[in-house]
Amino acid sequence: MKIGVLYSRIRQDEKLLLGELRERGHEVVKVDVRDQRFGLSEPPAALADVDIVVDRCLATSRSRYATQFLAAYGIPVINDPATADICADKAKNSLALAGAGVPTPRTEVAFTKESAMECIEEFGYPCVLKPVIGSWGRLMAKIDSRSAAEAILEHKATLGHYEHKVFYIQEFVEKPGRDIRVLATDGEPVAAMVRSSDHWLTNAAKGAETECFELDDEARDLVARASEAVGGGLLGVDLMETGDSYTVHEVNHTVEFKALDGVADVDVPGKVVDWLETRAKSAEPAEVPA
Amino acid sequence: MANCPECGAELSLHDDVETGEIIDCGTCGGELEVVATGPVELETAPELEEDWGE
Structure with a gap:
């Protein structure tokens, strides 16, 4: 397959993804979004004949617009622009989760x-x-x-x-010093980890310690519903434990997975590419949000 | 091998270095972006922007 990877920075996440795609013999077209121009009808030449594009833009603004243009050209894109639009904005994210009946912080x-x-x-x-x-x-x-x-x-x-x-x-949710990150493909968990810190912020980017986490049925159900609430795709679903249950605080659409790959028992980039291959085979152009 | 555009130090890079990758200069600590790989060319990496993330 010919797979476009739209990027502006190759993090370890993108290197894992590129390595897995190339190892499987896919033709990978790396496209630096900073070099592109997006007209109203014709795609940038570099992306004209790809089977699917994986949006790995580091800048949310670029991700939101680039996915819209790709969808308008009829090029399948992961994740689709409607999902990017919801996940990029915490208010829209919260509305989508609440609207789907997924427990989320007030x-x-x-x-x-x-x-x-x-x-x-x-x-x-x-x-x-x-x-x-x-x-x-x-x-x-x-x-x-x-x-x-x-x-x-x-x-x-x-x-x-x-x-x-x-x-x-x-x-403010009194979580037990940690939150849970789940990498999911169309609501199916690939792997999960807890991020622990003495600080109230437990982002891996803030230096939280990470450890593999086994999801129970309730968490799996919430991940599936949270994914569906934002339109599905390759997502990072974040949950907090509330004592006897969970609350989902956000869903990320250009999810980083290097930390998860470091602690999970499964081959995370392998699972992601398995799913990408399936999506590319059945790909239909994403709908352009109104 | 490539030279840091900030301090001129010589950097030794992995064989699988990718265009778009960020590397740190061990001498001056500068963040550098790989802008070409054949041969490797480095530029000072862009500053972090507010909408970057996942």
């Missing part, structure tokens, strides 16, 4: 400092303020007091990009 969005402050006071302390766009645990604030809330809101309102004036406020 969340509200407010557009002014005043309404955000009201919201924070109602949530009580601590609560969490997150940027709607962002990853790796950056710019996340655990708010412990009214004075901290006032300072953070003022900074965001004054210094931030307009997206920082969309105040995404969430309950």
Whole structure:
């Protein structure tokens, strides 16, 4: 098969993916998204005759637009633009999960400092303020007091990009010092790990320790439902343990899996490519979101 | 082998180095992007942007 890999940075994740694809004899077309131009009808020459494209753009903005253009050209893309659009934005992510009845932390969005402050006071302390766009645990604030809330809101309102004036406020979940990352293909778990840290942020990118995790039936069911809620595909589903159950806090659409590959018993890139091959064989062009 | 564009130090690279990969210069600590592999060419890597991630 001829498989396009759209990228701007080759991380260890992409190297694992490229290695597996090449080892299986696929023709891999690496396309640096920074070099491309996307017109309204014709695809960039490098992507004109690929069977499928895997979007591995590091920048969310590029991922969202590039997948839209690829879908418009009729080129199958993993993940499709509707999924990218939902997963790229924490507010849309939360709406999709809640709309599908998937347990997710209580969340509200407010557009002014005043309404955000009201919201924070109602949530009580601590609560969490997150940027709607962002990853790796950056710019996340655990708010412990009214004075901290006032300072953070003022900074965001004054210094931030307009997206920082969309105040995404969430309950603080008392998780047991860890959260769970599940790599899933169309809702079927490939592997899972826990990310543990003394810090309230447990992202692997923040240095959390990772360990393989065995999912129970309830977690598997939530992963399947969370995946379906955002349109399926190759996804990273994040869950927190709440004592007797789980809550799903987000789903990631350009999921990193190097840490998982380091701790899981399964061949993670192998499983991902198994799924990609199946999707490429049955691929139909993604729908372009309205 | 390639030279760091920041400090000029000579870097020895893995055989499977890929265009688009980021490597660290062991001498100056600079983050470098591989922009070509035949032969290897390096440039200073772009700074982290706010919308990067997964």
